[in-house]
Amino acid sequence: RAGSTGRMHIAIECHACFEWLFPVLEQFRKSWPDVDVDIRPGLAFDALPALLREEVDLVVSSDPEDLPGVKFVELFDYKAVFVAASHHPLAAKPYVEAADFRSETLITYPVERTRLDVFSQLLIPAKVEPLAIRQVELTAVILLLVASNRGVAVLPDWVVREVKYSNDYVTRPLTENGVTRRLYAAVREDDLDKPFMSQLLKLAGEEARKLQRA
Template sequence: MEIRHLKMIKEVARQGNLTRAAEFLYLSQSALSHQLREVEEYFKAQIFIRQKKQMLLTDAGRLILESSEKILSELEQTRSRVQLITEKDAGEIRISTECYTSYHWLSSFLSEFKTQFPKVEINIVPDATYNSIQCLLDNKIDIGIVEDNLNPKLNYVRLFGDEFMAIVPPEHSWSNFKWIAPELFYDQNYVMYNIPNEVSTVYNLLFSKGRPRKVYKIALTEAIIQMVKAGIGVAVLPHWVVRPHVESGELIAIPISRKGIKRVWYAATLKNKQVPPYMNVFTRNLAKHLKQSEELAMFECN
């Protein structure tokens, strides 16, 4: 059985006539009849009943036609998806930010990128938030925004530097502090991501010699921010994540220790993976956009 046999069955059923089907498929009538015999021998069943000049499907023929249409449809969809991958200016970019589900910083860049590549879809993959590196290695995402550049199986493009800040509501007792000593967190309720304490870099830096009064573990960045606004606890987040809330006066961001806790963020992609040109343009232009962006430039770490 070959694809040509499936197309033949579909066309004979549609036309109801061997002559018209042969003309549509650019075959001689004898060649089409030969293909039909091959299919009937393969299934060991009669597919069409010849009644006068009409070709009528048997029960077996209807079942075979149904399967043929499904297979041909799936093949066409696969062909379209492969074409999107191989075309230079059409396709999909799956992206995730390590540990953070806030993407307010991405919208202005996407409008620029979509002007250049209108056929490229940008899909945020929230399930990869807490395991971006592994999702890159498993090819479940195309680009991960991560805070280290240590994995030898990945390529990295530096995006920007940023600082982790203590986040409190304006009425909090820390709101006028110039910086916060880590030990001050010990008598506070602490709101963090729903990950094990031992894998949280910030948690281990803050609580190496003590523990918070209570820990709330939350899955979404937005929910953490809302809990801090409500006065339920304090949190530590990158300044770029909470900047809109700080500018609006809803939150106060305070450096941690005199030196601060600073990180560099990278766009990571899988090495040795053939990617369309628009993928490289995305990472290169994103880095340029973030460096030039007014909302991040003042926090650049050198």
Template sequence: MDVSLRNLKLVNVIVKEGSVTKASEKLFLSQPALSHQLKKLEEEIGLKVFNRLNKKLILTEVGQILFDNSEKMLVSMNQLNSELDEIKKGKKKKIRLTTECYTCYHWLPSVIQEFRKSNPAITVQIDIEATKEPLQYLMEGAIDLAIVSTRSHHSSIHFEPLITDEMVAVVSKDNPLCTLEKLNLTDLIHQNLILYDIPEEKNYVLTNILHNNIGLVNSIQKVQLTEAIIELVSANLGISVMAKWSVAPFIHTKNLEIIPFDASLGKRNWSVASLHKISNIEHSFIDEVKKAFLDV
């Protein structure tokens, strides 16, 4: 029995696209050609890969094994091709990265600037589009590093601890909460909570602070930009919860107070995710990120 990488990719794409029709478009094949390849694979291994139920393809036990292994093999092949490409071009001269948090991008440029002072030949490329799905982009080989606060159990992804930051409540000086030294979740019951307008499952405040219990606040308002959130909070039209370093630039110029949460509720751990052992030059960049947060 000889299962090729081509066969593994075939199964992988069918599963991820959800149908033979969509998979054929992804692989630039006609639907009959792809169906023929799938039938040939099942004949060669003598086992069913998919059960067909009401025009839907459902993985068999064998199919699940093939799909699980395809995830590992395709990641390895992407990494191999990337490494070979670097060798062909000489040595690595570019670090491609993203973060899962849109607001991180206001401090990244200064970190890159400091890094380039001692590493002028290295280009650091920020992929903002990858912010939406950093680990997916990492798995596809589109980036080298992802700065994330959530981890995956995927065996191919390596996570290295980076920093721990603090989520704090941001309130107007005219808000009664501003007299508190520490904040409990019960203190939010009468507040309009202003959050970033991102998918709820990716909103750290909703998932990790409120634990998806929106009944802890009076109402929730979603806004896209940090500056807009700051203006609304400053006008006492609501409160917000964001990283301490994110609100720090506005504290001295706006009508704002920041209040930490009681206990360790606001602590958030960040990691650097990669598909490979982090290189010395990448470690140098990571050290610059850590230094940027020492005084926050």
């Protein structure tokens, strides 16, 4: 009744978000040791229907839907940015466009295309296909391959914050105006008033702002 115990099962529809969420959960665990926390990759199943069925309690997603009894809480905005080796020919451009990918090996996370910003926001609307696609599970390995000029990538700007200070990489906007996306936490409306849910959402926002300032 005091709201000090409960369950926080989280599904993540953003592959790169595991790295952002772990520090949040580490802080959360210290404040709420009696709350059962679990993380599931939401890309492996239909996360939002699972939220409605109360199989999970929070879904991290960039694709809000109008669902009865579900609130999409804004977490933060981010930019999807192009990443290449510093000596890559496209590094000389002020920004990259869809057509630039026709001659490139695109290194992505191993998820369906519609879940990747580079496809949903740029390549699919432009009907452009990269020369090749290479799928890699870990962000660190993606950056290693990019630095070795084995391909190019598109990642959230907060993921590549260290790249800003490295001579091995360059980052460029996607299109002249850039591509901005918003990340949400989908929560059942009945759970919004639970103290530990409020605390998790607060910590998530604070950690996001730290990443964007870095």
